[in-house]
Amino acid sequence: MSICTLTLLVVLFLDLLCWVWVAARGIRRRSWKALGHTAAYHGLGAATIMMVLPFYWMVATSLKDFESANRPVPTWLPLGTKYFAPPPPAKPEEVSTPRPGAISAAANRSAGPRGSAAQGPTAAREIEVGLIRAGNLTWSEIRRKDSVVVAPVKRLQDQSAYYTAKGSDIRRERRPQWRNYVEAWNAPAKGNPENPVTFTRYFWVSGVTSLLTTLGTLITSILAAYAFAKMRFRGRNLLFYLVLATMMVPGQVLLIPNFLILSALPDYSFGLRWLDNYPALVVPWLASVFGIFMLRQFFRGIPDELWDAAQIDGAGRFRYLWQVMLPLSKPAVITLALFAFLGEWNSLLWPLIVTTSPDMRTLMVGLQTFNEEMSGNSHLLMAAATIAVLPVVLLFFALQRFFVAGLSRTGFK
Amino acid sequence: MSRIGSSHKPRNFKRNLEAYAYLAPAGIILLVFWCAPAVFSVFVSFTNWHGGDALADVKWVGLENYRMAFRDQRFFKTLWNTVNYVIWSVPLTLILSLSVALLLTLKIRGMALFRTAFFLPYVTTWVAVSILWSYIFQQNFGLANCFLEFLDKHLHLGVGPLKWLNEPRGVIEMAATWMGQRLGLLSGDQIVDFKHPLLEGPSLAMFSIIITSVWRDTGYFMLIFIAGLNEIDPTYYEAAEIDGAGPWTRFRHITLPLLSPVTFFLLVVAMIGAFKVYVPMMIMTPGGGPSGTTSTLVYFLYEEGFMSWRLGYASAIAYVLFVIILAMTLLQNKVIGGKVHYE
Numbered sequence: 001m002s003i004c005t006l007t008l009l010v011v012l013f014l015d016l017l018c019w020v021w022v023a024a025r026g027i028r029r030r031s032w033k034a035l036g037h038t039a040a041y042h043g044l045g046a047a048t049i050m051m052v053l054p055f056y057w058m059v060a061t062s063l064k065d066f067e068s069a070n071r072p073v074p075t076w077l078p079l080g081t082k083y084f085a086p087p088p089p090a091k092p093e094e095v096s097t098p099r100p101g102a103i104s105a106a107a108n109r110s111a112g113p114r115g116s117a118a119q120g121p122t123a124a125r126e127i128e129v130g131l132i133r134a135g136n137l138t139w140s141e142i143r144r145k146d147s148v149v150v151a152p153v154k155r156l157q158d159q160s161a162y163y164t165a166k167g168s169d170i171r172r173e174r175r176p177q178w179r180n181y182v183e184a185w186n187a188p189a190k191g192n193p194e195n196p197v198t199f200t201r202y203f204w205v206s207g208v209t210s211l212l213t214t215l216g217t218l219i220t221s222i223l224a225a226y227a228f229a230k231m232r233f234r235g236r237n238l239l240f241y242l243v244l245a246t247m248m249v250p251g252q253v254l255l256i257p258n259f260l261i262l263s264a265l266p267d268y269s270f271g272l273r274w275l276d277n278y279p280a281l282v283v284p285w286l287a288s289v290f291g292i293f294m295l296r297q298f299f300r301g302i303p304d305e306l307w308d309a310a311q312i313d314g315a316g317r318f319r320y321l322w323q324v325m326l327p328l329s330k331p332a333v334i335t336l337a338l339f340a341f342l343g344e345w346n347s348l349l350w351p352l353i354v355t356t357s358p359d360m361r362t363l364m365v366g367l368q369t370f371n372e373e374m375s376g377n378s379h380l381l382m383a384a385a386t387i388a389v390l391p392v393v394l395l396f397f398a399l400q401r402f403f404v405a406g407l408s409r410t411g412f413k
Numbered sequence: 414m415s416r417i418g419s420s421h422k423p424r425n426f427k428r429n430l431e432a433y434a435y436l437a438p439a440g441i442i443l444l445v446f447w448c449a450p451a452v453f454s455v456f457v458s459f460t461n462w463h464g465g466d467a468l469a470d471v472k473w474v475g476l477e478n479y480r481m482a483f484r485d486q487r488f489f490k491t492l493w494n495t496v497n498y499v500i501w502s503v504p505l506t507l508i509l510s511l512s513v514a515l516l517l518t519l520k521i522r523g524m525a526l527f528r529t530a531f532f533l534p535y536v537t538t539w540v541a542v543s544i545l546w547s548y549i550f551q552q553n554f555g556l557a558n559c560f561l562e563f564l565d566k567h568l569h570l571g572v573g574p575l576k577w578l579n580e581p582r583g584v585i586e587m588a589a590t591w592m593g594q595r596l597g598l599l600s601g602d603q604i605v606d607f608k609h610p611l612l613e614g615p616s617l618a619m620f621s622i623i624i625t626s627v628w629r630d631t632g633y634f635m636l637i638f639i640a641g642l643n644e645i646d647p648t649y650y651e652a653a654e655i656d657g658a659g660p661w662t663r664f665r666h667i668t669l670p671l672l673s674p675v676t677f678f679l680l681v682v683a684m685i686g687a688f689k690v691y692v693p694m695m696i697m698t699p700g701g702g703p704s705g706t707t708s709t710l711v712y713f714l715y716e717e718g719f720m721s722w723r724l725g726y727a728s729a730i731a732y733v734l735f736v737i738i739l740a741m742t743l744l745q746n747k748v749i750g751g752k753v754h755y756e
Contacts, residue, residue, distance in 0.1 A: 040516045047513060048530045051628065055533070057556055058545045074559045220439035233432035234425075239440075246443060249451050250689055250738055252711050253731040256724050257450035257457060287442035317431065346538045348692055349711075353719055364540045371544050371696060378548050385541040396536040400529070403536070404636060 004076065062184075062383035063176040069379040079174045177379070184383035188358070188370055197358045199387060202366035209281045209362060210344040216286035217340040218333065224287075225295030226321050230307065240296075247289045252349075258284055259353055280354040281362070285344060291336045298332040299325060335406030338399060345392065363388055458729040464722025478729035488730065490705055491713040497615040498709060499687040502623045502630075506683060507676070510631045514638035515664070528639070532632035539629070543696035546625040550577035550697070557621075571595060577621045581703035583613025584620045616706035622693045630686075634679055641675030642668070681745055685738055691715065710734050 019038060026035045061069050063078035189196035227233070228240055262274050272279045302325060310320040326333065351362045361369065367388050374380050396403060433440075461474045482488045513531060517524050534542065549556045558574040565572060572591065580587075586605050593599035607613050615623065649667045658666070691711035694702065701708035701716075708716075710730065718727030 037519065037521050040519055040521060044513070044516050044527050048527055051530050051534060051632075053556075054545055054549060054628070057549065061548065070554055072554050074554060074556060220442060223435045224439035227432045227435035231428070231432040231435065233429045236432075239436065242448075243443065246447050246451075248739060248742075249447065250685075250731075250735055252689060252714060253454050253728075253735050254447060254450045255714075256718055256728050256731065257453040258446055259719075260457065260462075260724065261445075261450065261453070283442070284446040287439040287447075289443070289447075292439060342536075346540075348540060348695075349715065364538060367540045367544070368696060371540075372699070378551070381544055382548065385544045388541045389537045392536050392538060393533065396533070403532075 058382050058389075059386055061379055062180055062386045063178065064379050065177050065180075066377065066379060069382075070376075078176050080177050081174070180379050180383040181387065184370075184380045184387065187374065187380060187384075188366065192358060195358055197361065197366075199363075199366065199384070201359065202361055202363040205278075205281075205360060206345055206363035209278060210341050212278070212282045213285050213344040214337050214340045216282070217288045217291055218337055220287045221291035221295055221336060222321070222326070222333070224292045225299055226325065228292065228296045229299035230304075231317075243289055243292055247293070254284075255349065255353060262354060275354055276356050276360050278360075281344075281351055281360075284350075285340075288336070288340060291340065294336060295329070295332055298329050302328055331402060331405055334399070334402045338395075338402055338406060341395075342392065454728050454731065457725055458732050460725045462725040462728075464724060474725070478726050479733070481726060482729055482733060487705070487708075488713065491708045491710050493610060494615070494619060494706060495688060495690070495709045497619060498623060498626075498690060499684055501615055501620070502626050502687055503680065503683045505623065505627045506630050506634055507679060509627060510634035511638050511676075513631065514635045514642060515668075517635070517639055518642045528636070531635050534629045535632040537629070539692040540696060542625065542629055543693045546621070546628075546693075547578060547697040550621045552576050552579060575617060578618045578698055579703050580617035581706050582617060583607070583610075583615065584617055585612060585614030587617060616703065618698055618702045619707045622697055622707060625693055625697070626687075626690070630683070634683070637675060637679060638672070641672050645671045677745070681742060684741060684745070688734065688738055688741075 022034050022038045026032050060076070060078040064075070065080040067081040068075050068079065185199045187198075188202075189198050224243075228236065228243075262280050265274050267273055274280050306324055307320060310324055315323070345362075346364060347362075348364045348368065351360075351365045352368070355361060355365065358369075367384060370384050371381060374384075458478055459473060459475055460471050461477070462471050517527060552558060552574070555577065557577060561572055561574060564570055571594065586607055589605040589607075590599065590603075593603075593605060594601075599605070614620075645668065649671070650663055653663050653667060689711055691709055694707045694709050694712050695715075698707040701712070711734070714727050714730045714734070717723050717730060
């Protein structure tokens, strides 16, 4: 019985005890509320596991090595593959780089008698690599091979086998492979040596564009929302309906014309290079219809008496907006900032269209290309995904209150 | 009187000017990058604009692009894929999130923790989520197949390992095949084949993506449902309890009607969002998926516009998408909006 099964049984037993206790108490007090709550906890607990498990799987895989990440039977712990201390290889020429697709030859060799233990490790490596690379095998075929071929491989490993990773002398051990993160971070540079971008660059581009967009969106939305909420002018309703109508147009309709407009701009018009540069990523998103709408609703809730009082104190409109309105509407402003930032940070299609050079990839585009280039290296992919997810998750935990408030606000009004 | 009137005008003018100055920054951006392109897009959709063409080569073709779209088999396939995605993912997400929200509004301890756990997938980015789930659905060593294997071993359900993201067969068809085999109506390798896309359901590849999107979006809908549930006056429940109404009656006759504005809002938001989906398809099943069963409208638009560079045709597709979304919003407002209970 494995340790996992044992833990599971113990947990289930404790759970059963809990049920019995709650039920007994319920019978004594003639109240079934606690029993209902226990059931609710179980439903929620099961659902929570389903929600969190993929995250655990992502982080765990990011700490495995290639072999344990691509095992037909998944390993639950974030560890590398186990290999023992090396006896020196009997024949140095046997330690050759594995040839993918050499399954049958390798299998024949290692399925032989135990005498083949000296050449075993290389053969083992070949089999595993061969199996994994043979992506067109079905699950059951792999399973069949697993019983026939991989079983002796495991035995060989246990007989203190010697392992060299692709001919180099790095010895993998059964511990979390933190270096995956370094490897994933620097991996994009390997593809093109003349222009070595890494995740540092992706983060920089994403950070700059997101911050600029957020700042711009805040300024334009606050000004416009203030005008719509508190000023009386000719054509106010008409303009506001126009803004609302803009909200109906899906962003996908704008992709092509915006791209055409930007590509028709000659280089250095308005003193800027547009396509494949920051302006193309930032400028079209400097205004937010949703932001104007939300802030207007919030501003309208602020009583006009404050404006009268400010006028008596000699404040102008701008000063009133800056010193009275904004501090009062901090939650709404922070919510808008959050949404603007995340919208830009998470956008994929627009950056994909307007940027071509690796230099100008945002994090999302970088991650997408990384996924294409690295397919198969699940441990590195998961490390990169973790890297990309982490800042947003941290942001969420820091500003959780505003997230919830903001979402509820989008839900009503 | 006339003097007051004349002194009024310049001030009005000044006031208008000030307001327009406040509106100008947002207005210019919206005009240049939203309104003008929306109009320009109509023009592009009436031309045969091709990626690298000089402006002189661009020809007016009238409605040809739209006519082409309605003759294009691929267009209808992507449209059907998108509709499939919408009609499966939206109800699943809404039902799941409503059940979780109902559980979370019981006054129980540790609610904040559960809420955070459910909401966490929503803050993670679609790109990372897609990479993660394509690893989970990997057919040789993914977690999904491991889970199925575990179930099969202990419960003998007869659901073998599946091909998930590489499976073009429809889920309804597969479920029917499985039922047939369990009931002994079909022999070992016989399969049900409806031979009609309406009955097949989304392909298993699409269904995998639907599972992913349900996993990601449940938290968002749950949060808004919770906010809606908290708005309901507790005195209704107290009165109903005194009258002897059970939990189901209370849910059916108090919660559901009073929650209907929120549900309706979420339905519209979810459907519009689902019609615009493309990131998971792009990353989990590159190139349209098995037999093109996961290519959606926006993905098709991207392929046509920015890979084949048929910008005119792509603009036409974008407009069809726009019209669909608009029509759906209006239709929902008319059909369901009348039945929604507002306090």
